Amino acid sequence: MKSFLLVHHFLIFLLMFTLLPLPYDYNALEPHIDEETMRLHHQKHHQGYVNKANQALEDHPVWLEKTPEDVLRQLSHVPQEVRTAVQNHVGGVSNHNFFWESMSPQGGGTPQGDLLKALEKEFGSFENFKKEFSLAAASVFGSGWAWLVSDADKNVKIVATSNQDSPLSQGTDKILLALDVWEHAYYLHYQNRRPDYIEAFWNVVNWEKAQNRYEG
Numbered sequence: 001m002k003s004f005l006l007v008h009h010f011l012i013f014l015l016m017f018t019l020l021p022l023p024y025d026y027n028a029l030e031p032h033i034d035e036e037t038m039r040l041h042h043q044k045h046h047q048g049y050v051n052k053a054n055q056a057l058e059d060h061p062v063w064l065e066k067t068p069e070d071v072l073r074q075l076s077h078v079p080q081e082v083r084t085a086v087q088n089h090v091g092g093v094s095n096h097n098f099f100w101e102s103m104s105p106q107g108g109g110t111p112q113g114d115l116l117k118a119l120e121k122e123f124g125s126f127e128n129f130k131k132e133f134s135l136a137a138a139s140v141f142g143s144g145w146a147w148l149v150s151d152a153d154k155n156v157k158i159v160a161t162s163n164q165d166s167p168l169s170q171g172t173d174k175i176l177l178a179l180d181v182w183e184h185a186y187y188l189h190y191q192n193r194r195p196d197y198i199e200a201f202w203n204v205v206n207w208e209k210a211q212n213r214y215e216g
């Protein structure tokens with residue numbers, strides 16, 4: 001009986017979302033994204049979403065067995081009494097996971113290969129894609145996200161979402177890039193100048209990761 005209880009508690013412990021470590025140091029994206037913003041954003045904001053996502057699903061452990069991405073893809077099947085909390089907080093967990101990986105200290109430049117061809121086909125040129133993505137990110141009213149996604153036929157598309165809504169809940173096949181345009185993502189360094197922050201993102205954007213996702 002005692003060992004059963006121990007095993008039970010151990011399993012409960014494992015059935016939780018966790019805060020993934022950043023794939024680089026907090027100061028690695030300086031001067032484009034400053035260390036203090038990165039630290040607060042990851043340790044306080046992202047951690048907060050992890051905690052609240054676990055709370056929201058504590059009475060529905062079957063959903064904690066899934067990845068945050070699978071939960072969001074199946075959002076319409078989440079029990080209704082926790083669906084909004086899951087949309088917000090599991091969304092916050094997953095969206096930030098994509099965001100950290102969308103940046104790299106070795107980032108910037110242009111994509112290559114099939115992804116570059118797909119962007120040129122859809123937007124005419126890479127420069128025009130950048131312009132349209134920046135405009136979509138700058139135009140999000142209030143808090144939200146800009147995304148580069150691809151569908152099952154490998155067509156690329158720019159999407160904007162509000163709050164912590166994920167394109168995965170809207171039938172998107174793959175997320176290639178995520179840009180957080182909540183004020184907490186830039187206010188300490190850029191204050192109200194969201195367009196300057198968006199411009200800085202292009203200096204650290206992780207095209208290698210986006211290409212791997214697109215081709216994978």
Ligand code: MN3
Pocket residue numbers: 041045096180182184185
């Ligand atoms: Mn954020």
